[in-house]
Amino acid sequence: MTVTPYPFIFIGSIAVxxxxxxxxxxxxxxxxxxxxxxxxxxxxxxxLLYMGWVLSSPLAGSSMALFAIGVSSSELALMxxxxxxxxxxGYLKTLDQEELKEVEES
Amino acid sequence: xxxxxxxxxxxSTVLLIAFAALAVSHxxxxxxxxxxxxxxxxxxxxxFALGYAFVAFVQVVVxxxxxxxxxxxxxxxxxxxxxSGISYAYPITGAVAVLALGLLFxxxxxxxxxxxxHVISYSLMASEILSxxxxxxxxLFLLLALGLIxxxxxxxxGEKK
Numbered sequence: 018m019t020v021t022p023y024p025f026i027f028i029g030s031i032a033v034x035x036x037x038x039x040x041x042x043x044x045x046x047x048x049x050x051x052x053x054x055x056x057x058x059x060x061x062x063x064x065l066l067y068m069g070w071v072l073s074s075p076l077a078g079s080s081m082a083l084f085a086i087g088v089s090s091s092e093l094a095l096m097x098x099x100x101x102x103x104x105x106x107g108y109l110k111t112l113d114q115e116e117l118k119e120v121e122e123s
Numbered sequence: 124x125x126x127x128x129x130x131x132x133x134x135s136t137v138l139l140i141a142f143a144a145l146a147v148s149h150x151x152x153x154x155x156x157x158x159x160x161x162x163x164x165x166x167x168x169x170x171f172a173l174g175y176a177f178v179a180f181v182q183v184v185v186x187x188x189x190x191x192x193x194x195x196x197x198x199x200x201x202x203x204x205x206x207s208g209i210s211y212a213y214p215i216t217g218a219v220a221v222l223a224l225g226l227l228f229x230x231x232x233x234x235x236x237x238x239x240x241h242v243i244s245y246s247l248m249a250s251e252i253l254s255x256x257x258x259x260x261x262x263l264f265l266l267l268a269l270g271l272i273x274x275x276x277x278x279x280x281g282e283k284k
Contacts, residue, residue: 023132025132025133025136026132026136026169026173028136029136029137029139029140032140032143033139033140033143033162036140036143036144036147037143037147039147040146040147040148043147044147046152048152048198048201049152049155051194052146052147052152052155052156052159052194053146053147055159055191055194056143056146056147056159056162059139059143059159059162059163059166060143062166062182063139063166063169063170066170066173066175066178067173070173070174070175075174075175076247076248076251078175079175079177079178079248080248080251080252080256082170082175082178083177083178083181084259084263086178086181086182086185086186087185087263087267088263088266088267089186089190090185090186090189090190091266091267091270091271092270093190093191093193093194094190094193094270094274095270095273095274097193097194097197098197098274098277099274099277100197101197101200101201102277104201
């Protein structure tokens with residue numbers, strides 16, 4: 018019985034993390050930034066489970082992954098509800114952060 | 124069968140990268156959120172292939188089924204602002220094609236691999252977590268409860284006006 022690591026999963030998870038980070042830095046819209054962060058989180062989760070698989074510690078990998086999924090779900094719901102409430106209250110007239118900065122400065 | 128599973132894993136990895144790129148670069152936020160859901164599903168398929176069946180189930184039910192759907196519905200309720208359109212269609216397609224060719228190269232010329240999913244005892248995992256990480260679980264429950272209360276409070280505050 019041989020366990021050979023799959024390099025393409027490692028490469029893929031790193032690529033997804035990098036794409037998410039790129040989106041986080043590139044976009045100025047907070048919801049898009051949140052989406053990019055979630056993309057990056059998915060890559061990190063895959064990397065975590067893959068490393069657990071490679072290092073033959075699936076218990077640690079899966080338990081940490083379950084915690085991470087739970088925390089990420091609650092964080093996503095919280096962030097989106099805060100943004101929706103800010104829209105309702107009228108604090109956010111725009112979603113563009115550059116325009117928000119201009120509003121704050123004026 | 125083993126080869127089929129391997130090819131499925133290769134294809135899932137390529138799809139994962141493609142969905143990530145689309146979720147980040149698509150002009151419409153609703154489609155971006157939809158691609159994020161597809162990304163979560165592809166991720167769950169990879170978890171399943173690695174032997175993490177329960178994590179894949181949680182990923183599909185909790186993450187994609189609840190959180191990302193909530194995000195999609197919320198985004199669809201917003202008035203979408205004008206985007207500074209990022210047109211990455213050709214570079215992304217090229218990158219995915221190059222990556223697919225690279226993965227095919229690894230598959231053809233790489234060493235023979237054997238998929239051996241780990242057999243995970245979840246009762247053992249639960250007892251390990253409860254015995255060694257009880258404080259972390261309390262903190263996690265507190266954080267989740269706090270998050271839930273804050274979400275409801277913030278939403279109700281928006282409702283009053």
